[in-house]
Amino acid sequence: MSHSRPIRSSSVQPPRGQSPRILEVRTKILKKNDELARAMRAEFEAAGVVVVNLVSSPGTGKTAFLKETLTRLVKAGEPVAAVVGDLETDNDAQRLAASGAPVRQIMTHGLCHLEADMVKAHLEGWDLSSLRYLFIENVGNLVCPTSWDLGESLRVALLSVTEGEDKPLKYPGLFNTADVAVITKIDLTEACDFNRALARANIEAVRPGMRVFETSAKTGAGMDGWMEWLTRAGQA
Amino acid sequence: MHELSIATYVVDLATQHASQHEGSRVAAVTLRVGSLSCVHEAALRFSFDLVCEGTPLKGAELHIVAVPVSVWCAACQAERELPSIQRFACPVCGAPSADIRAGRELDLESIELVEAALP
Numbered sequence: 001m002s003h004s005r006p007i008r009s010s011s012v013q014p015p016r017g018q019s020p021r022i023l024e025v026r027t028k029i030l031k032k033n034d035e036l037a038r039a040m041r042a043e044f045e046a047a048g049v050v051v052v053n054l055v056s057s058p059g060t061g062k063t064a065f066l067k068e069t070l071t072r073l074v075k076a077g078e079p080v081a082a083v084v085g086d087l088e089t090d091n092d093a094q095r096l097a098a099s100g101a102p103v104r105q106i107m108t109h110g111l112c113h114l115e116a117d118m119v120k121a122h123l124e125g126w127d128l129s130s131l132r133y134l135f136i137e138n139v140g141n142l143v144c145p146t147s148w149d150l151g152e153s154l155r156v157a158l159l160s161v162t163e164g165e166d167k168p169l170k171y172p173g174l175f176n177t178a179d180v181a182v183i184t185k186i187d188l189t190e191a192c193d194f195n196r197a198l199a200r201a202n203i204e205a206v207r208p209g210m211r212v213f214e215t216s217a218k219t220g221a222g223m224d225g226w227m228e229w230l231t232r233a234g235q236a
Numbered sequence: 237m238h239e240l241s242i243a244t245y246v247v248d249l250a251t252q253h254a255s256q257h258e259g260s261r262v263a264a265v266t267l268r269v270g271s272l273s274c275v276h277e278a279a280l281r282f283s284f285d286l287v288c289e290g291t292p293l294k295g296a297e298l299h300i301v302a303v304p305v306s307v308w309c310a311a312c313q314a315e316r317e318l319p320s321i322q323r324f325a326c327p328v329c330g331a332p333s334a335d336i337r338a339g340r341e342l343d344l345e346s347i348e349l350v351e352a353a354l355p
Contacts, residue, residue: 020263023253023347029245029267030342113238144238146274147342172321173274176336205323208332 033148036116040151047128050234051136053150055174056158057167058140061184063092064217065158066137070099072227079130083122084137085114092137102126113144116151132234142171154233160185161194165202172206180211182226187216239276242342243283247293250347254292257349264297264348270341271305271321292352305339 028034044051054062066082073080084092085106093105104122106114119136128134136152138145157178159167162185168175175181181203189196196214203212211229215222246265254262269275277300284298305318309326315337316326325332 019350021257021260021349023257023349025249025253025344025347027249027344028342029242029249029344031249032245111241113241115241143274147238147242169322173272176272176324176334204332205325206321208324208334210334 030147030149033116036120037149037151040116040120041153044128044134044151044153047131049128049131049134050154051134051150051152052154052156052230053136053138053145053152054156054158055138055142055145055178056140056160056184057142057163060140060158060160060163061217062137062140062158063095065182065184065215066135067096067099068217068220068223069227069230070096070101070135072223073133074100078132080133080135081126081131082135082137083119085118085139087111087139096137108139112139112141113148114138114150115148119150133230142167142174146174146177154179156180156182158182158184159199161188161192161199165195165199168199168202168206175203175206175210178207178210180213180229181207183212183214185216185218186214186221187219237279237283238274239279240283240287242275243280243287246284246344247287247291249344250296251292253347254349259352260292260349261352262293262296262347263350264299265293266299266301266345266348268301268303268341268343268345270303270339272336272339273342275342297348301345303338303341306337307333308335308337309333310335 054066056062070080070082081102082096083104083106084096085108086092087108087110090105093103096103106118106122136150155178157175161183183199200212203210213222213226215226250262250265254260281298288294288296305321306315307318307324309316309329309331311329311331312326316328319327324334
């Protein structure tokens, strides 16, 4: 790439008598994860299960949003399951299990993101071909999960009205890898003086053309539109 | 701090490659890091030095080549480098574009091997 610029490129002078050899490797650093994720994606597709990776900051309301989504799918008779990542505790798995869907907790013990092998290990024993949807609730973090492919079919970036309209501009990397954005806690719009048009414009600026849903898991507002979209995505 | 995970992947890959060249140690590695890869350079350097300890990469230099974001502008029929990652639009004609052509790199570009000192 001609317009790459080196940040720091002090060339190392080898000691006398040593001739350095440059091995051109040109490989993805996360190759091991990428290859596993690719194999998992093929397995998910063969099983006919739609895998949705939910990513947001801590406190956006991923769990409440996912619980409402799972509850609606279970009620509609759709076979669904979820895995949820957190540094510690299985609190989220317990909350999600109230939906009636099978849920497993992934505890990362300090790691700030999920990697493909952790997801794979937690799917053991589940018959993927019996599922229509599998949700992965990532560790609450808007930076670190960006680079890790989990074999998902869809990546959802969530932000809540309590976080401010400029979140997409502050974290363009994550929003840029997402397939769809969800604005949560829309029932708090007025209390937070949240400018919905500005938030949408900021999402559009960093990811032109991306679909945006405004939802409240608490009041159910906007959930119908999201469920319809998800159902269509599940049939595609 | 996912940079620690990334550094571990880099050191594992470089160690694998170096092991195919007996009598060598790794003096430096060069990475290509896109502006959209969400990697913090200082955190990566700090992690790299930590992870290199006790491996054939101990003391190795880390070179990082930053790759800016480029998108394809359908209106101009040209690849354009973005001056800012807050606006994915052609800097020349202003047309929005989500067609990213560069900037997501997280690549191990090359490894510099030198003869290992005899014990």
